[in-house]
Amino acid sequence: MSARTAIVTGGGSGIGAALVRALVAEGAHVVVADVDLPAAEALVAGLTGPGTAVARAVDVTSAAAVQDAVDAVVAAHGRLDLMFNNAGITFLGNTEDLTLDQWNAIIDVNVRGVVHGVHAAYPQMIRQRAGHIVNTASMGGLMAAGLMTSYVTTKHAVVGMSLALRTEAAAHGVGVTAVCPAAVDTPILDKGEIGRFKGRDFYLEGQGIKEPVDPDLLARRVLAAVAANRPIVIEPRQARIAWRIGRLAPGLVNRMATRFVAQQRAGVLDPPTA
Numbered sequence: 367m368s369a370r371t372a373i374v375t376g377g378g379s380g381i382g383a384a385l386v387r388a389l390v391a392e393g394a395h396v397v398v399a400d401v402d403l404p405a406a407e408a409l410v411a412g413l414t415g416p417g418t419a420v421a422r423a424v425d426v427t428s429a430a431a432v433q434d435a436v437d438a439v440v441a442a443h444g445r446l447d448l449m450f451n452n453a454g455i456t457f458l459g460n461t462e463d464l465t466l467d468q469w470n471a472i473i474d475v476n477v478r479g480v481v482h483g484v485h486a487a488y489p490q491m492i493r494q495r496a497g498h499i500v501n502t503a504s505m506g507g508l509m510a511a512g513l514m515t516s517y518v519t520t521k522h523a524v525v526g527m528s529l530a531l532r533t534e535a536a537a538h539g540v541g542v543t544a545v546c547p548a549a550v551d552t553p554i555l556d557k558g559e560i561g562r563f564k565g566r567d568f569y570l571e572g573q574g575i576k577e578p579v580d581p582d583l584l585a586r587r588v589l590a591a592v593a594a595n596r597p598i599v600i601e602p603r604q605a606r607i608a609w610r611i612g613r614l615a616p617g618l619v620n621r622m623a624t625r626f627v628a629q630q631r632a633g634v635l636d637p638p639t640a
């Protein structure tokens with residue numbers, strides 16, 4: 367079989383970069399699609415094969431840019447096997463402090479960005495009667511954690527979209543997988559902080575996780591899930607346990623989350639002493 371072709375949005379950093387490394391290691395041709403072109407280029411420069419990778423400036427909030435990336439892969443290779451809709455942003459803080467521009471930005475990247483990837487790649491995969499769409503959601507797409515309400519809103523949309531589309535896509539020979547990790551060791555843990563919240567501490571404490579997940583380990587698990595055509599990937603194990611408890615006892619988990627929000631506010635929202 368010829369090498370697989372793939373697009374990874376947000377491929378220049380973190381989970382996306384790990385997916386690129388794993389795909390290139392298995393011999394795939396990969397487009398590293400990122401709004402941060404220098405980051406994508408730096409990643410590509412450090413890859414050694416056996417697959418190939420090219421960096422491409424793609425802002426997933428632009429449907430045309432995502433469509434162009436898909437069209438370019440199909441023009442060059444005749445097919446697109448794997449579409450990773452992975453680019454994402456986050457905000458951490460009290461919802462009343464979020465501007466409407468921030469709400470719109472997170473919806474544009476995390477929801478519309480995935481919609482654009484599905485809209486561009488899915489018809490091509492239907493024509494091929496093969497392919498797999500992988501949408502990076504989050505544990506925030508399965509459970510509702512406060513102080514990241516905008517993020518949770520978008521990631522629930524991505525989980526719902528992925529699981530619903532999967533039931534349509536099966537008849538076309540196309541797979542869909544939602545990736546739902548808890549804290550992964552990437553730069554996003556320190557981004558989007560509003561006020562005095564500290565992302566890395568918040569994400570680890572909130573999910574009772576001592577060490578964030580290694581992105582390269584996650585990427586290998588994701589490719590294994592694609593090979594097995596699994597609907598959902600949850601990492602690490604504590605997150606899978608938390609998800610199961612949440613399904614059995616949603617009221618309990620909601621009370622625990624409410625208490626955690628109060629603790630976080632008490633810890634970080636005291637007036638600065640200086």
Ligand SMILES: NC(=O)c1ccc[n+]([C@@H]2O[C@H](COP(=O)([O-])OP(=O)(O)OC[C@H]3O[C@@H](n4cnc5c(N)ncnc54)[C@H](O)[C@@H]3O)[C@@H](O)[C@H]2O)c1
Nearest residue numbers: 376379380381401402425426453454504549550552553554
């Ligand atoms: N790291 C975690 O703890 C964690 C947990 C669950 C889910 N996720 C999700 O994983 C995905 C990847 O996040 P990460 O942790 O690797 O973060 P990251 O910040 O390291 O990487 C995100 C990448 O997306 C790119 N990007 C942002 N906006 C874009 C846009 N408009 N168009 C194209 N690219 C854009 C950034 O330039 C960056 O390279 C996100 O969807 C995130 O929500 C992360």
